[in-house]
Amino acid sequence: MTQAGVSRRDFGRLLGVAGLGIAAPALVGTRGARAATRTWRMSGSAGSGLGGFDTAMKTLMQARNIPCGSLAVMRKGKLILARGYTWSDDAALSVQPTSLFRLASLSKAITATAVMRLVQDGALSLSTPVTQLIDMTPPTGTTADSRLDQVTVRRLLQHLGGWDRDITPDPTYQDRKIATTLGVPLPIGKADMVKYGAGLKLDHDPGSTYAYSNYGYLLLGQIVEKVSGLPYATYVQQKVFSPLGITRNRPGKSLQSGQAPGEVPYYSQYTGPSVFDAAGTTVPAPYGSFNVENRTAMGGWLSSAVDHVKFTQIFDLTTSVLTKASVDAMFAKPETGLNSGGSYYGFGWFVRDVTGGQNTWHDGSLQGTTTIVTRRYDGITWAVLFDQRDDPSGLPYDYTTISAPLHNVANSTTTWPAIDLFSQYY
Template sequence: MLKLTGTAGAAVAAAGTLGTARASAAERTWRVTGEDVAPLAHFDDVMKDYMQARGITAGSLAVARNGKLSLARGYTWGDESVATTGETDVFRIASLSKPVAATAAMRLAQEGELDLDAPLADLIDLSPLPGGTADPRLGEVTVRRALQHLGGWDRDLSGDPLWSTIAISREMGVDLPLGEEEVVSYVSGAALDHAPGTTYAYSNYGYLLVSRAIAAVTGTSFEDYVVSDILGAVDIARMRAGRSLARDQAGEVRYNSRYTSTSAVDMSGAQVPYPYGGFNLEIQLGNGGWVASAADIARFCTVYDTPEAAGVLTPASVDTVFAAPEAGGGATHYGLGWSVRPTADGENTWHTGSMPGTYTFLARSNGHTVVALFNQRKEGDDLNWGEIDPRLWGAVNEVGTWPTEDLTPIYF
């Protein structure tokens, strides 16, 4: 069993530029789409400053208050060769997918169809490859522990299998692209890095297993269940499972990265742009594979902002999602798919996401929800990409009188 490489250790080569995205600043112009909302005009300044400093060509922003959509904007910073970003264009949302998976699991638990404390091994096949031996502690990995990153897998110690499919395929002697079953049987033959329930260690793989458990108990695919019972319940129709290759990405923004990688979706051995075949997005739906607009994510958050109206989770279930875990808890902790921090006004809950060509941010606090999506992530620069958080909340606090119009009917 080899030690897997994570995202940072993947074999990539510098491509030198971001193609047409690297037009000089002098050639670029701003294009902004979406309804102008005068009291919130300063949000445009935040997004433009942030994107321009980093050379980001496409961004999407949504701001909601008490479940009502107040602002939905698309931003383009590029020359004429860069397509204009519509306010409903979809982006890969990366790990903003985790609150979606957790919501689906909590919904099933609420309906009595899934026990959050059931061992995953009782719900799905975790048999190792022939001749392999499973860690006996694997039976202690519950749905709840996987959602709270307490399953025992630690990518800093043994790597992230979802980002190491080329290496796994070589050791298994099977062709790319790998399917979920092959990844699971491979990892099931490896020792856990920690005893389940004892150590917080962020694990994309745990979310893959939860998505498979959801499929098992519902008798349908994970994607179909989320679309019908979570997204459909709040009228989200654009959000869908992402795909690795550009030919399968209608209505999606173009992703920028300076790196290339060996193809992870076929056996060609070709060097491809890292966001386009350098990793297998199809097996990452549970942890990071959805595509959506910022407005879609803000709409999804009505499940938590106005639970009675949304009708997906009860207030008691929402409390369970944000509750402290058995380990790695404290005032600030990771619940079921959300980071949670107490504030003077209640709770601040958030998540970020990052993969080649994508950086995403989602946060909720005191009735306000802000979502920002970008078609590029930090790569070799010394800028603080996390500053989008305080800058957007600064913009929230600058609003004098919030608009009363709800833009939801325009987009949903």
Template sequence: MGAGAVPALAVGALPATATAASLPTLNSVPPELKVIDTAMRKYIAERGIKSAQIAVARRGKILMAVGYGRYAVVNPDTGAALGQMPVRPTTLFRIASLSKHITSAAVMRLVQDGKLKLSDPVTTLLGLSATADPRLKQVTVLRLMQNLGGWDREVSKDPLWLDHTIASTLKVPLPIGHDAIIRYVTARPLDFAPGSKMVYSNYGYMLLGRIIARVSGMSYEAYVQRKLLAPVGITRMRLGRSLQTEISSREVDYQSGYTTKTVVDASGKVVPFPYGGFNMPNQDANGGWVGSAVDLVKFGMVFDGPGPVLNATSIGRLLAKPETGVTASGSWYGGGWWVRSNGTGLNTWHNGSMPGTYTFVARVQNGVSYCALFNRRAEEGTPEFESIDPVLGRAVGAVTRWPTTDLTPRFF
């Protein structure tokens, strides 16, 4: 067997009509939190989701961690189906843009250690030319973190999803890498003046990943694993891969009805969108991590107060209001989190979405946090997924008594 091969599985095929909502869970649900399990089951049944997870924590303790459904495993050498595995609380999912607060925490750790300043310009840090637009010199680390950098994906399109265009324009072969994406974008003018408004930018976070690697002297992945994840006991998380034959048997398969031309080679082959329709290694700092819901609620505790990763000053600067971009509802984009004052503190949340993936994480009042992960997202003709925010918000709000048993030692 190859390096990533797994043995044949002694589990039966999942019936075509089965969904995660109709299958048993791998963990018991505390009676006090049954309302959350019920809400999850209804949500995933309505959408025909095959694989899902949820984890709930409160005041530093993981109180609920559930895997729903099963997922397909293939032989990495041949691509042949080996069978189905049950989703466990530690099964890995692509987390998409839940990667962004991880990247922002890495930036703040470098600032905390005196290796970087939030005011440093990206042109200096990465040696970028501002010939195409002198305003590029005004793009700082902080503005990248707060999505104030000057790129609007509705105007110029998201360069993280323009592999064929970039390869053709630069006359370079597929697959392209970060350097090609940066060359392509830097040769074009910004869409707006840096700092003048907030526009969500995957590209800005991709640049933060390159800054982290350049300043730390490590790869982006290695820095995050050593300086952020290891200190809080998280060992499962890693950067994802593009193809189903490249992932381990501990990671779910991703479901989508869409196909597209592959970007991982020049074959022109039409592939399922989640497997070669985009380049996962290029998504790293903006959306490339894989992990479990328990990993995400555990990492969210980094922002609860001073600890082995960030001090109070770093947390405060990461979540602070930006120079512009506060919405009518009073929320703003901090470092990889949407943020809003709840009167006594801050609520933070974020969703993630890419073909075959939808994710959501929130940290709310009373020290409660929760994360839900799914192996598909909304597509044409299917129900929306954004309502997971109010669905879980109502369920958490309906809890009248919280369990005290800490499940953390089971997973870390």
């Protein structure tokens, strides 16, 4: 992608958001004087003694000029901090604890939960090959890899299907090539992605090598639809979110014109060719350089920080969504893929066994999005959401960098508030 050379206000006009009171952040060459005009604003509530979390978020956001951020912290099932943070020179932009952000790959735990609900209800088996569940017919003129029959639901959930984006480019980002190969117009659909991927040679024997695969989670979303008989998002909302009282979550849209009520704007210093027209019109990277609608099951859900920590209560065994046996299966060690630090990928979660329990976590990354969810063995959970993943400073947005200051605050806190803020939002 190329660096955007437009000014901050021009960028806002390009997105069509000027009339909404939402301005874009400083882009290339605009750090310094313009950044100094920004103001820091917080919304929401926090229990006493938790100011360190606010300070950590302020430091992270101001160093990178991130306009919108949100943090929710839960301890032993109780919401003790719910914040929206704004670092902007636009007084009309105000992030709330319930503001919606693209979750990116935090969506994978949602899909894994939906799959396990089907397994729990006896409608699906983890050992069933994907080829017996959905149409994996390859494009005309190509032959499916004979090993596809070894790709089971369990292996898809644990990224053991055999697709490796470090060897073969991620098929979920090959929109233009897929359209050409299949002879279909842009924008392509999920079925087009599935068909194209079915014609690719596997990079590894299924079950032999861990390799993170968006395509595998695309297939899982299609499996949920096929087995449940419902649209993927409808099944998730009925069986995963509704029992928790979560009503704000919804699939995201690619273009700014499709922005949901309460959704933040997204920012990047880069532009890219649109995947929505044959000409490849240059667009701001977060708005049309990839297809969010096709990514719901692997990375396209919208949620707030408050709603996402509420979602994690499923894994604390305090809801009716999944049983202990189902949660244990999600966090069980895979047949391979244990790394040198002792962590591994379960079903939609990274997992590490530690003294006293397990730590589970996931991060998400898209143009215009950085997200992290962390569940600590000591009962502390947080979700942190940003509307940016790059900026001219070159500072990192990786899991360790973003999480370390939050862990430091949690580790240094000796007295935790007894409040529960969930009643303010449900």
